[in-house]
Amino acid sequence: MHNAPRLTGSIGRFQLFALGFGSIIGSAWVVILNRWLFEAGPFGAVLGFLAGGIAVVAIGSCYAELTARVPRTGGDFTFALAAFGPKLAFFVGWFVALGWISVTVFEGLAVAWVIELLFPGLPDVVLYTVLDTAVTRNQLAIGTAGAAMIAWVNYRGGTSSARFQGVLTYGFLLIALALILSMMVFGETALLLPAFPSMPSGAPWWQGSLAIFASCAFLLNGFQSIAQAVEERASGVSLRTVARVMIVSIAAAALFYCLAVTAASMMEPWSELATADLAMVQAVRGLPMGDTLVRILLLVLLASLLKTWNGIFFVGTRILFGLASRGFLSPALTQLHPRFGSPYRIILFIAAINITGLLLGRGAVGLLVDTSATAGVMSFVLCCAAVFALRRKQTAVPEYVVPGGYLVIGFALLAAVAMAASALITPLLRSGFPVEYLILGSWAVIGTVTLVLRRNLYQRTEASAAPAPATGAAAPLSGA
Template sequence: MSAAAAPEPPLRRGITGPGYFSLAFGTIVGSAWMVLMGEWVGPAGPGGAIIAFLGMTLLMIPIAAAYAELVARVPRAGAEFVFVEKAIGPRTGFVTGWFLTLYYVGITAFEGLALSWFLEILVPSLGGMTPLYSFLGKPITALDLGVGLTGAVAITLLNMSGARVAVGFQKIVTFGFLGASLLLILFGCVRGDPANWQPMFESTQGRSFAGGLFVMLGVAGMWLSGFQTAASAVEERAPGTSFRTVARAMMIAVGVAAIFYSLIILASSSLLPWRELTSGALPVAAAFDHALPGGLATRAILVVAMASLVKTWNAMHLSATRVILAQARAGFLPAGLAHIDAATGAPRRAALLVGMWTGIGVLAGRGAIGPIISMSTMCTTAIAVLALVALLRLRRAERDAPAPAFVFSGGTPALVAVILGAAVVASAAIATPFGLAPGMPVEIWLMIGWVALGSALVAMRKLLARAPVARLA
């Protein structure tokens, strides 16, 4: 007789409302505000950027509410992968899950690369190392590899310890970041001069204000995304934590992120004429240094940005692990990746795989930062549209079933309007790389390679399934 395999233990439940908020907000607000401030105020001035971020919440909060209904209908780890697989089918589900994995792993690699960059600015004596090699036109030093790979190991060990530990860490860093950010914003507003905001509504890029505002609406949609990480961990809700709590956490995270972006734009552009923010590598640090010379402001901003980066890294690693777990459960990836450790209640093998892939991404160096951001943006915006279409199909297929514990209000017309809005954002994200450089963008080649790897894994999985298996008598 063959020995029956023991069932896998469940994921350990323990995430409460604050934990889901910290996952959602911690992913939305990373370190981009530190680097991209000039790109935010350039198209339509500081006033246009604030209008774009606050206005885009009118689309992103309903999208978060739609996701909340999806997790109530399909309360399993894996977020968009399990939604799309159930509503549309396994093939589309696999493509969704595979590119969702690329998005999460790409961002974890980006965080490792950005962390070494910020550390080099914070401690200038670490710079000037002899490059070990070059890739994508950028040198890679021992600092890049040391910081990135050490961070990858630390975040992997944290996530292998279970969701309670990883999300507990996430809450400490997220709420600490919010407190420190509030102090920085208050300092900027007190020491700044509102005259530096003028003219608040003007483009520096040769566009009309209306054209610049349209560009910024697309940018705001991209940088208010990320709340989906809360959906990936819905299977680990603590007893007594309702789907409505998860919904509120995601929607509040979007609103708080939009307010944070708006206030940091106001604070930075009040400290020096805002047009000066459109040049330089770290415009926010430059603005605060103008009010507090001596480098103290830069160091404070960098420490806050590095803390923000770590919380995003942790949330992305956790979400990538759950997506890999879900794909293994569905049979697309090796079954061993669906293993749950009995002691921690965590998918430790999946977490280890994410850490290994993150390390490979770190080896690509800082030249990969631009392609990673562009590739990840294309993935997440397109997948959001698929997830919303999945909700529409699930509603139709389950129209006679009892209503889920949370329902996105507004009916089908409101949902279709949200889908159209998300499609516009996704179209802008996909089209942008083709307009920035001649020829095929690097990120497209990376995505083609990722498709080839996924296809090879599925083919190998099918081949192994057909092979004869020795059984114990």
């Protein structure tokens, strides 16, 4: 689509880091810390995150090179379009959009849960039950209010979203790291031992460590938001800087998880934390003025969820904008707000889905997470493969290339395949037919119908497709 509008903005390098890191770190370091300790212990959990961090850094390096080669809005979809052509690219974008939009629903449900923890005396009413879980008035009211706020921030443009993200991310880091440092000061290193004992789960520690490694496909996901902001970066931010910030955000997130596990485990025997409902809350309560600090922790967790929600919402809008600007979705979705320059119709569309999804309640949380993780890791595989394809198609050397060359790219591809296999196999280990498969299959059918109905427009894109120039300036949206 040669006349498709372009997104513009002035997102700086520190805001790019906030988008990446803030989209990665959400609530897991508080909510499922007990599971990490139960399955792997502190040392096993740290090893899992270090291994997963190395793998995702390698995958992120592939994304960084792709961003330098194809500096366009659309991320995974745009990379696949340049490397493999329209048909495969459409399904990459289609499933990635499903994954990110699913997470917006998860974030809304999680925000409502944290607010209920902060104010346990709020009067509430159970409205109905779905997926064996009660859905209450407060859950829907809080989630809807949060979705409206996030939509409004994004409605005001990419720069507005990035500023909001920056305030929340750096505020979160300041307070969260202060709490972690306090636990390390007041805690005891002896509580970390023995390093590799018999696990409460009965399974060897390395199985839990391996599970954490595999889950890093979800726990370290979100760095792609930086690639989505490439056209909206400030004029002084080079593609090399964008690439490096992407890598740093992944490494910083992996390190944060390691610090959180270690600090909490120094406050009391980790075997006791492994059986606690909220292990991080219990660990912080052991500090001086613990009850007050627990409330601060929950406020920090709320800020963390809001920044993740905003970052995920940002990514979802850019994926759909990329699809629409290439003719796969209605071109009406590419219309930009006359004042804010935002793809406001897409923003309102995602907000509507976000609010509607809240009706599923917390019983859908596991389903949403598994669906998002599966869609995301399949995209990891294709984007790592896209680096091989574009290196053959493009002769120009971009501003950033993967350090270590084909060896690191190959490692990233193998790691992505391993994570994808884990995401696909895990649902089968549960009893019954995996509902995730039904969702993904239905989404594939809807996508196929959409592709057929839009074939005339996407074929124009295919006819004009050409390798993207590896230059510092973003090329027009029309080609690929």
